[in-house]
Amino acid sequence: MSRFLSLAFVAAAGLTPSRPAEAQLRVVTSTTDLYDIARQVGGARIKAVHISEGYQDPHFVEAKPSFILQLQRADVFAFVGLDLEIGWMPLLIDGARNPKIRMGGSGYVDVSKAIPVIDVPSGNVDRSQGDVHPLGNPHYWLDPDNAKRIARLFEDKFSQLDPAGESTYEAGRKAFESKLDANERQWKTYVAKIKGKPVVAWHTSWRYFAEYTGMNIVGFMEPKPGVPPSPSHLAGLILTMQRTHAKVIVMEPFYDKKTADFVAKKTGATVLVLPPSVGGKKGIDDYFALMQYDISQLAAALQ
Amino acid sequence: MRTLLVAVTVGLFSAAATAAQTPDSVRARARADSLARARADSIRLVRELEAMGRQDTTRSVLPGQVRPTGSTNPRLLPDFSAVGDLIGDFSPKGSTQEDGGRFSVREVELAVQAAVDPFFRGDVFLGISDVEKISIEQAFLTATALPWRLEARLGRFLMPVGKQNTTHRHDLHTVEHAYVVQRFLGEEGLKGTGVYLARVFAPFGFYQEVILTAVDRFGEAPEDLVAEESPNKKLSGLGYSARLRNYWDFSQSTNLELSASAMTGRREQPLTVSLGEVNAALARQSVVGLDLTYRWRPLQQGLYRSFLLQGELMKQFNHGKVLLPQGVDPADYAGPARDFTGAYLFARYQVTQRGFLGGRFDWVQDPEADGARLLAGTILHEFFPSEFSKLVVAFERRSLQGAGGTTRLLLQASFAVGPHKPHPF
Numbered sequence: 052m053s054r055f056l057s058l059a060f061v062a063a064a065g066l067t068p069s070r071p072a073e074a075q076l077r078v079v080t081s082t083t084d085l086y087d088i089a090r091q092v093g094g095a096r097i098k099a100v101h102i103s104e105g106y107q108d109p110h111f112v113e114a115k116p117s118f119i120l121q122l123q124r125a126d127v128f129a130f131v132g133l134d135l136e137i138g139w140m141p142l143l144i145d146g147a148r149n150p151k152i153r154m155g156g157s158g159y160v161d162v163s164k165a166i167p168v169i170d171v172p173s174g175n176v177d178r179s180q181g182d183v184h185p186l187g188n189p190h191y192w193l194d195p196d197n198a199k200r201i202a203r204l205f206e207d208k209f210s211q212l213d214p215a216g217e218s219t220y221e222a223g224r225k226a227f228e229s230k231l232d233a234n235e236r237q238w239k240t241y242v243a244k245i246k247g248k249p250v251v252a253w254h255t256s257w258r259y260f261a262e263y264t265g266m267n268i269v270g271f272m273e274p275k276p277g278v279p280p281s282p283s284h285l286a287g288l289i290l291t292m293q294r295t296h297a298k299v300i301v302m303e304p305f306y307d308k309k310t311a312d313f314v315a316k317k318t319g320a321t322v323l324v325l326p327p328s329v330g331g332k333k334g335i336d337d338y339f340a341l342m343q344y345d346i347s348q349l350a351a352a353l354q
Numbered sequence: 355m356r357t358l359l360v361a362v363t364v365g366l367f368s369a370a371a372t373a374a375q376t377p378d379s380v381r382a383r384a385r386a387d388s389l390a391r392a393r394a395d396s397i398r399l400v401r402e403l404e405a406m407g408r409q410d411t412t413r414s415v416l417p418g419q420v421r422p423t424g425s426t427n428p429r430l431l432p433d434f435s436a437v438g439d440l441i442g443d444f445s446p447k448g449s450t451q452e453d454g455g456r457f458s459v460r461e462v463e464l465a466v467q468a469a470v471d472p473f474f475r476g477d478v479f480l481g482i483s484d485v486e487k488i489s490i491e492q493a494f495l496t497a498t499a500l501p502w503r504l505e506a507r508l509g510r511f512l513m514p515v516g517k518q519n520t521t522h523r524h525d526l527h528t529v530e531h532a533y534v535v536q537r538f539l540g541e542e543g544l545k546g547t548g549v550y551l552a553r554v555f556a557p558f559g560f561y562q563e564v565i566l567t568a569v570d571r572f573g574e575a576p577e578d579l580v581a582e583e584s585p586n587k588k589l590s591g592l593g594y595s596a597r598l599r600n601y602w603d604f605s606q607s608t609n610l611e612l613s614a615s616a617m618t619g620r621r622e623q624p625l626t627v628s629l630g631e632v633n634a635a636l637a638r639q640s641v642v643g644l645d646l647t648y649r650w651r652p653l654q655q656g657l658y659r660s661f662l663l664q665g666e667l668m669k670q671f672n673h674g675k676v677l678l679p680q681g682v683d684p685a686d687y688a689g690p691a692r693d694f695t696g697a698y699l700f701a702r703y704q705v706t707q708r709g710f711l712g713g714r715f716d717w718v719q720d721p722e723a724d725g726a727r728l729l730a731g732t733i734l735h736e737f738f739p740s741e742f743s744k745l746v747v748a749f750e751r752r753s754l755q756g757a758g759g760t761t762r763l764l765l766q767a768s769f770a771v772g773p774h775k776p777h778p779f
Binding site for chain 2: 104106107108111113114115116117119120123137138139141142145146147148149150153154155178181182277278279304305306307
């Protein structure tokens with residue numbers, strides 16, 4: 052048996068291919084939004100992949116071994132942070148055995164460090180408050196100001212790891228910001244139609260979007276973050292919607308629309324399924340398309 | 355100038371003298387005024403802090419500014435967590451639990467986990483139960499900075515033999531381990547104390563991992579058996595295991611893991627005679643197994659729908675030379691003299707966001723009954739109020755060849771408090 056074990060180990064070690072020489076930075080991101088911004092900043096100098104999909108709840112991603120293979124040779128692992136990926140990221144980082152992407156490694160990029168975080172709970176926090184994020188709300192990419200911060204962070208990190216590409220990264224970041232500025236000028240008319248209008252959201256993931264557009268979230272489908280709607284909560288929510296004249300329920304594609312339809316039927320509201328991330332709907336292939344779609348659809352629904 | 359100095363000196367002295375001559379009532383009023391001012395300042399400070407706290411929950415940083423972020427764990431405390439595992443046994447012919455209880459706290463697991471330094475992380479799991487009191491379930495140091503993508507552990511860990519054995523009992527999809535795991539590896543699974551070495555590789559384009567271990571012994575030392583010498587006296591008597599994991603993504607929603615494991619070591623086996631304290635011989639025992647896990651979870655509907663199919667096939671070999679104590683006749687050896695085989699198949703389907711229906715079929719040549727056939731069928735419903743609590747109701751019908759059948763009705767409630775690291779995929 053011991054001979055068998057020795058042979059098995061030698062065979063395993065010998066089968067491992069040697070690393071090919073590549074100039075590109077290998078970047079893995081936890082979400083499609085970070086992936087898209089990294090791609091726009093890094094251009095051809097990086098090879099980027101993402102773990103979760105845009106139509107998937109990023110809180111609940113399976114830590115599949117195939118992701119470990121992606122992370123094993125990553126130079127950068129950029130993630131949203133604020134405990135969004137706490138349920139699956141530690142398994143992947145441990146499994147990858149890549150010191151670069153461990154905490155303290157050169158490629159460990161907690162993007163939230165560059166973000167002015169909102170909804171940071173004050174006072175004592177415990178799980179009776181639901182799936183609360185003690186470090187603040189992690190859904191920050193739905194505010195274009197934060198997208199610019201992410202782009203600047205990526206420019207700095209990529210330049211640090213690949214100084215030869217500094218000018219490329221700077222140009223990529225500037226191009227991203229210019230395009231975003233141009234888009235924001237167009238979105239102003241939509242934002243004007245949204246500002247101050249009462250809406251109901253399923254989860255707290257639309258808080259940054261509300262900060263940007265001025266939409267007034269008067270209630271959530273979830274009684275507490277991560278807790279499915281209960282009948283008593285929905286009864287109260289219906290009263291709130293009637294009182295505030297909220298006519299739109301905003302939700303992500305991965306939640307059960309039947310419950311939202313029920314509330315909409317009782318209140319005469321419209322259920323608006325909006326992708327929260329790049330790739331959350333067919334044709335939403337980059338950050339600009341994502342924001343354009345969400346803002347324009349919401350403005351139309353609120354008309 | 356001299357006049358000015360004299361005037362100032364006289365002024366200071368006279369002020370001091372005046373203060374010294376101030377009546378008590380005046381001093382008391384001044385003190386009260388001072389306290390009132392201090393209290394007002396204090397209240398104002400508290401209100402300012404409260405206002406800052408309120409701002410935290412809205413937008414506390416102006417656009418373009420970045421909140422200065424400090425450490426979230428300035429005292430470098432490890433993650434502390436506890437898991438409670440509660441059992442209710444309503445089997446019609448009496449409790450089938452080890453302690454005979456209808457309601458019992460089967461185990462409380464305390465976990466302490468943290469990075470030790472830039473090179474190691476430490477994980478300690480203590481198990482507390484009425485039966486075993488307190489025990490070290492796992493305690494291992496993991497080297498996180500080894501070359502060649504190696505992972506090494508030193509300490510006590512769940513043995514990587516089969517699929518179910520790598521999961522803590524309270525975190526299984528069923529109330530208990532499958533019977534083949536209970537009979538071949540141990541009621542609570544198999545742990546070992548020693549060295550663990552693993553490497554992930556992908557020479558054929560899919561995930562593979564080899565895990566090798568060398569541990570102090572195969573299984574726990576039996577309390578009632580004493581051999582002439584310890585099983586680990588010779589290095590060949592230690593416990594050794596190897597596991598090869600293979601994983602494929604068929605699509606974004608479906609994947610398959612097909613793995614093989616082997617474990618060998620010397621164990622104490624009973625004799626029909628005793629020589630003083632010695633009542634056991636040493637015999638080599640090996641277990642080999644195959645396990646398969648198929649998962650389906652559509653990414654968009656993954657909160658509400660999923661399916662899992664898992665099966666394991668194991669064979670226990672009882673072969674090789676038996677090390678009998680001097681003067682003992684081979685006919686007095688009462689340990690297993692044949693090989694045993696067992697398997698289970700488990701399926702689980704998610705019916706709602708928080709509800710799962712599952713079933714398991716067990717078939718084992720039971721080593722505890724000289725290879726008599728043990729068959730069991732279980733259906734269960736799991737309900738997760740949240741990620742951190744679980745309620746299970748299970749109905750089981752079990753039959754042992756020649757000994758009739760048993761019906762079991764079990765309830766399980768488990769909960770986790772504190773930051774508990776996710777369990778392996």
